Amino acid sequence: MTRHVYIAGRGATSAYGRGVGALIAGVLSGRRAIGPRRRTADFVAPTEVAAEFPDGDIAGVGVEDLALTTACWAAEEALAEARFGARDRLGLVLATTKADLAGLTGPGDGFGLPARLARRVAATLELGGEALSVSTACASGLSALAIAERRLLLGEVDAVLVVGVDVLNQFIVAGFGAMYILDPVACRPFDVTRVGISLGDGAGALLLTTQRGRSLDARISGQGGANDAWSVTSCHREGRGVELAVRRALARAGRSPADVDLVHLHGTGTRSSDFSEATGLGVVYGGPTPPALGTKGLTGHTLGAAGLLESIIALGCLEHGRAPANAGLAEPNVDARLRLVREPERLDRARCALKISGGFGGIQQAVVIEV
Amino acid sequence: MSACKVIAFGLADGRGVVGSGGIDVDWEERGVRPLGTGGLYGQLFGRQDDTYRRLDRQSKCVVLAVAATGIDRLLSPEAREGCAIVTETLCGSIEVDLHYVKVLRMGMAHGAIFPYTLQSTCLGDVSLRHGLQGPTISLSVTRAEGGVALREALRLIAGGEAKHLVVGRVNALVEPVDDLHGELQPQLGAVYAVLAARSAEEPEVMEWPEDGDVLRAIEARCRPVCDREQP
Numbered sequence: 001m002t003r004h005v006y007i008a009g010r011g012a013t014s015a016y017g018r019g020v021g022a023l024i025a026g027v028l029s030g031r032r033a034i035g036p037r038r039r040t041a042d043f044v045a046p047t048e049v050a051a052e053f054p055d056g057d058i059a060g061v062g063v064e065d066l067a068l069t070t071a072c073w074a075a076e077e078a079l080a081e082a083r084f085g086a087r088d089r090l091g092l093v094l095a096t097t098k099a100d101l102a103g104l105t106g107p108g109d110g111f112g113l114p115a116r117l118a119r120r121v122a123a124t125l126e127l128g129g130e131a132l133s134v135s136t137a138c139a140s141g142l143s144a145l146a147i148a149e150r151r152l153l154l155g156e157v158d159a160v161l162v163v164g165v166d167v168l169n170q171f172i173v174a175g176f177g178a179m180y181i182l183d184p185v186a187c188r189p190f191d192v193t194r195v196g197i198s199l200g201d202g203a204g205a206l207l208l209t210t211q212r213g214r215s216l217d218a219r220i221s222g223q224g225g226a227n228d229a230w231s232v233t234s235c236h237r238e239g240r241g242v243e244l245a246v247r248r249a250l251a252r253a254g255r256s257p258a259d260v261d262l263v264h265l266h267g268t269g270t271r272s273s274d275f276s277e278a279t280g281l282g283v284v285y286g287g288p289t290p291p292a293l294g295t296k297g298l299t300g301h302t303l304g305a306a307g308l309l310e311s312i313i314a315l316g317c318l319e320h321g322r323a324p325a326n327a328g329l330a331e332p333n334v335d336a337r338l339r340l341v342r343e344p345e346r347l348d349r350a351r352c353a354l355k356i357s358g359g360f361g362g363i364q365q366a367v368v369i370e371v
Numbered sequence: 372m373s374a375c376k377v378i379a380f381g382l383a384d385g386r387g388v389v390g391s392g393g394i395d396v397d398w399e400e401r402g403v404r405p406l407g408t409g410g411l412y413g414q415l416f417g418r419q420d421d422t423y424r425r426l427d428r429q430s431k432c433v434v435l436a437v438a439a440t441g442i443d444r445l446l447s448p449e450a451r452e453g454c455a456i457v458t459e460t461l462c463g464s465i466e467v468d469l470h471y472v473k474v475l476r477m478g479m480a481h482g483a484i485f486p487y488t489l490q491s492t493c494l495g496d497v498s499l500r501h502g503l504q505g506p507t508i509s510l511s512v513t514r515a516e517g518g519v520a521l522r523e524a525l526r527l528i529a530g531g532e533a534k535h536l537v538v539g540r541v542n543a544l545v546e547p548v549d550d551l552h553g554e555l556q557p558q559l560g561a562v563y564a565v566l567a568a569r570s571a572e573e574p575e576v577m578e579w580p581e582d583g584d585v586l587r588a589i590e591a592r593c594r595p596v597c598d599r600e601q602p
Contacts, residue, residue, distance in 0.1 A: 044478070044480075097489055098468075098488065098489075101468075103548075103550070104465075104468050104469065104472050105472060109550060109551045109552060111463075111465055111468070111548070111550070111555065112463065112464070112465065112468050112488070113461075113462075113463050113465070113511055114463075114490075114511035115461075115511040115512050115513045115516070116513070116552075118511070119513060132510065132519065133510065133511040133512075134508065134509065134510055134511070135463070135489065135490050135491055135509055135510075135511055136491045136507065136508065136509050137489045137491050137492070143508060146506070147508070147523065150523070150526040150527070150530055150532075151526070153530060154526060154529060154530060170475065171471070171472070171475065171488070174475055174480035175471070175480055175482070175485035175488065176485070177480060178479075178480035178481060178482030178485055179482040179485055179486075180482065224506070224532075225455070225505070225506025225507060225508070225532070226504055226505065226506065226507075227456075227494075227495070227498040227503060227504050227505065227506075227507045228495075228498075228499075228504070229498040229499045229501075229502050229503055229504045230499055231495070231499065232486060232492050232495035232496060232499070233486050240504070241504065244452075244504055248506075248532070252532075359489075359491065360486045360489055360491070360492050360495065361486075361489070361491045361492045361493070361494050361495030361496075361498070361507065361509075362495040362498055362499065362507070363491060363494070363495070363507045365506075
């Protein structure tokens with residue numbers, strides 16, 4: 001029997017606040033959640049802005065507990081939407097870059113090790129299944145979805161909770177600052193004036209299952225991974241890794257490029273990444289792509305959470321049949337075949353979305369989402 | 372019997388680097404510090420490499436172990452384009468993290484080492500050296516979870532995502548860390564296997580172990596217990 005991977009529940013905590021509703025409403029409104037730095041204001045970095053969790057939403061949560069707490073909020077929302085109760089056998093795949101730095105930057109035992117945080121998330125949620133963790137830089141979220149998809153398709157499990165989380169801290173903010181890839185103001189992905197990224201807090205969760213009855217009528221129909229094999233910090237000039245990841249994901253989904261109605265881009269705002277992504281997609285399509293948008297100009301770059309949050313956004317766009325404009329985009333200067341959404345638009349057809357993420361180490365990952 | 376076979380292996384540690392690609396080097400005999408130098412790397416693997424010497428210990432371990440498999444001669448460029456890499460680590464990038472935090476406490480941040488605070492960056496160093504363009508996965512594990520990378524690798528092959536892949540584990544931590552769980556003990560080494568579907572044309576270089584723990588079998592073969600116990 002052919003198995004499919006359905007999305008049964010979603011959860012999010014973002015700079016728009018708690019809940020998927022706040023995230024989707026915020027993104028579709030086009031209102032940027034990037035603003036003056038507050039919680040991270042004391043960290044020295046060449047930017048004035050970040051997309052931080054709203055103060056009111058995290059009131060009473062200690063900074064050291066932000067990653068665990070927001071990850072669990074997102075997970076609980078996904079479990080509730082799915083009305084999923086059998087936690088004793090439910091496994092976890094956690095995606096993060098450096099979510100829990102306790103032990104490195106202060107007391108504690110997180111040590112920036114994703115497995116430590118996965119163990120805490122699973123214990124807090126009282127999950128009885130295997131708790132795995134993956135860290136593939138900013139591709140971590142989609143890598144986690146791919147790991148879950150493999151287990152489900154091979155029939156090893158019938159449900160997996162996938163959670164992605166990263167919370168801004170001095171370690172991350174100063175690091176990107178020292179690499180000179182932070183935009184001093186809100187980022188402008190794909191624009192001729194772009195100079196870098198804007199960072200953001202985020203936690204996202206998807207409950208995946210092979211049982212259609214539990215689903216939202218949405219599924220992960222394919223995924224593909226690749227590596228640029230070019231540089232550890234910059235992206236392949238011709239977008240080779242993006243091209244391979246997209247072709248592999250579409251092939252696994254049994255889809256052609258023409259079947260895609262919306263592309264949700266990685267769209268960081270760095271010159272190298274945006275050029276590479278646009279060119280890679282241009283090669284796949286050989287002509288104009290479907291409507292393409294990135295949302296890091298709205299939510300900030302949420303690192304290990306980005307793949308999860310942006311998959312939720314892509315699904316939200318399909319459900320609403322709408323795509324917001326690329327925030328901060330006035331004059332594109334990437335491969336012209338990439339049809340960037342310039343004004344909010346209604347999608348002619350809204351059944352299939354392609355989501356792309358990339359990360360340091362040349363890692364590229366794509367996922368196909370269908371409703 | 373597994374659906375896969377081991378077509379190459381490599382190991383790098385504080386003692387030397389050894390692999391089925393024909394490498395067996397002892398650092399002490401060569402008169403170099405563990406993990407060698409950029410010049411020695413170039414001599415051993417027949418390539419000039421200006422960046423090796425700047426790598427952190429985790430990256431050097433992975434780069435050495437994979438090079439020792441002889442993957443460049445074993446697989447064609449086309450095969451390497453589809454070759455995946457899956458790794459697991461307990462220590463992650465903790466050595467780089469500790470150094471980075473030390474510099475950060477002095478009011479600075481080090482842009483060149485920041486990318487290496489991510490445990491997956493070292494896989495990019497392997498991919499670009501050997502042209503590996505398949506899926507790239509870096510798993511974080513606790514002490515109790517050995518074999519996670521191998522199981523993921525077998526899924527990639529079973530699901531048709533890769534015909535060949537590099538799978539292994541790496542841990543690099545020289546100074547002890549005050550860890551409540553006691554898991555972060557000093558250790559230095561990487562062990563990697565190149566796997567192929569059993570139907571692939573490349574010959575098997577070692578039998579699939581009965582317990583399925585390929586990485587432990589490679590360690591046992593490269594570093595017999597009597598050797599490992601010597602001071």
